[in-house]
Amino acid sequence: xxxxxxxxxxxxxxxxxxxxxxxxxxxxxxxxxxxxxxxxxxxxxxxxxxxxxxxxxxxxxxxxxxxxxxxxxxxxxxxxxxxxxxxxxxxxxxxxxxxxxxxxxxxxxxxxxxxxxxxxxxxxxxxxxxxxxxxxxxxxxxxxxxxxxxxxxxxxxxxxxxxxxxxxxxxxxxxxxxxxxxxxxxxxxxxxxxxxxxxxxxxxxxxxxxxxxxxxxxxxxxxxxxxxxxxxxxxxxxxxxxxxxxxxxxxx
Numbered sequence: 001x002x003x004x005x006x007x008x009x010x011x012x013x014x015x016x017x018x019x020x021x022x023x024x025x026x027x028x029x030x031x032x033x034x035x036x037x038x039x040x041x042x043x044x045x046x047x048x049x050x051x052x053x054x055x056x057x058x059x060x061x062x063x064x065x066x067x068x069x070x071x072x073x074x075x076x077x078x079x080x081x082x083x084x085x086x087x088x089x090x091x092x093x094x095x096x097x098x099x100x101x102x103x104x105x106x107x108x109x110x111x112x113x114x115x116x117x118x119x120x121x122x123x124x125x126x127x128x129x130x131x132x133x134x135x136x137x138x139x140x141x142x143x144x145x146x147x148x149x150x151x152x153x154x155x156x157x158x159x160x161x162x163x164x165x166x167x168x169x170x171x172x173x174x175x176x177x178x179x180x181x182x183x184x185x186x187x188x189x190x191x192x193x194x195x196x197x198x199x200x201x202x203x204x205x206x207x208x209x210x211x212x213x214x215x216x217x218x219x220x221x222x223x224x225x226x227x228x229x230x231x232x233x234x235x236x237x238x239x240x241x242x243x244x245x246x247x248x249x250x251x252x
Contacts, residue, residue, distance in 0.1 A: 003027065005059055009036055012054040015044035016068060038068060045072050050149060050217075071149060078219060080145025088146045088238040090222075093118040097143040105140050105226055107233075120233045122174070122226040125166055129173065129228045133183055136175045136225050144222040144236065148215055152241040154178075156222065157209045158186060161232035162200035165189060173227035176210045179220055184210045185227065205234060207245070215240075 005025045009018050019037035026032055038055060045051060050073070055066040075082075081090045093109060094117070100106035105127045107120045120142060130136070148154070156176065165172055172189040188206040190197040200206045224233060237245060 008056075008058045010056045010058065011038075012056070015041045016053040016055070017041060018055060040068075040070055042072060045070065047072055047074075049073070075147070078145070078147060080147060080219070082146070083148040083150065083238075083240060086150075086240050086243040088148065088236075088240070090144050090146065090236045090238070091117040092120045092142070092233040092235055094144070095120075095142040096145045098140075099143065100140045101138060103138065105229075107140050107142055107226065110232065117235075119161065122229050122231040122233075125229050127226075127229040129170055131173065131185055131227060136183055136185070136227060139175075139226045141223045141225045142233070144224075145219060146222060146238060147219050148238075148240060149217050150240055151214055151217055154212045154215050155209050155239040155242070156212065157207055157237040157239065157245060158224070159205045159207055159234040159236070160188060161234060162188070162190075162197070162204065162206040163230055163232060165228065166230045170228045170230065172206070172231055174231050174233070175225035175227055177223045177225065178212050178215075181212060183225070186210065 007023050007025060009021055009023065011018050017039040019039075020034075023034045023036070025034065036055075050069070050071045052070070053068045055068060057064045057066070080096060081088050081094070098107055104124065106123050108123045110119045110121050122140075156178070158174070158176065160172075160174075163172065171187050173185055173187045175183045175185045177183050186208045188200075188208050190200065222236065222238075239245070
């Protein structure tokens with residue numbers, strides 16, 4: 001005889017609702033699993049706050065608890081990327097500001113080359129590269145706004161096309177700055193058929209990272225400054241709390 005299991009579904013708070021208060025499961029067939037919808041009554045939660053609740057599934061011999069995280073904050077006027085599941089993903093062409101300079105240097109959009117969108121290339125090819133901080137801050141930059149909800153150290157991964165320097169006077173450098181923290185110069189130049197070069201070719205991306213101290217919850221600014229011409233920027237992945245790099249692309 002088929003044995004059916006009864007499961008109670010309970011929400012921990014009055015702002016948290018479930019589509020069913022109990023379900024019955026059978027070992028086989030369509031009743032071997034059921035979907036429960038969870039809803040939040042935003043009129044019953046504190047404004048401009050982060051909070052959590054719990055859904056308890058209680059059977060005859062075991063109970064399971066599912067945590068529900070919710071955020072009720074005012075994002076009016078914010079147009080950047082937001083944290084989800086411990087990461088922030090940003091495409092190169094999703095910048096909030098593109099600042100070019102009168103020195104003739106600029107970031108140029110390159111269509112249909114990115115893994116998920118257009119890329120940005122540091123131009124012109126004849127531009128002089130200078131790694132002093134005073135020179136870098138006068139170079140063109142791309143600015144991205146992002147918002148994090150958890151106070152954790154961040155690892156910012158930069159994806160570029162795995163290209164080589166235009167000639168011996170150049171490297172493959174760019175500079176990264178978060179808010180008003182010091183600039184960090186990154187170089188993805190490879191020499192010969194190294195393992196790094198092979199990995200870059202296989203995934204069609206040179207991936208470098210910079211670390212930041214703990215970011216306070218809220219809005220932040222990421223800038224990518226031009227240093228060497230020929231650098232082609234694809235996307236950024238911001239890991240919060242040691243979130244591992246994805247194999248493919250993630251939703252922004």
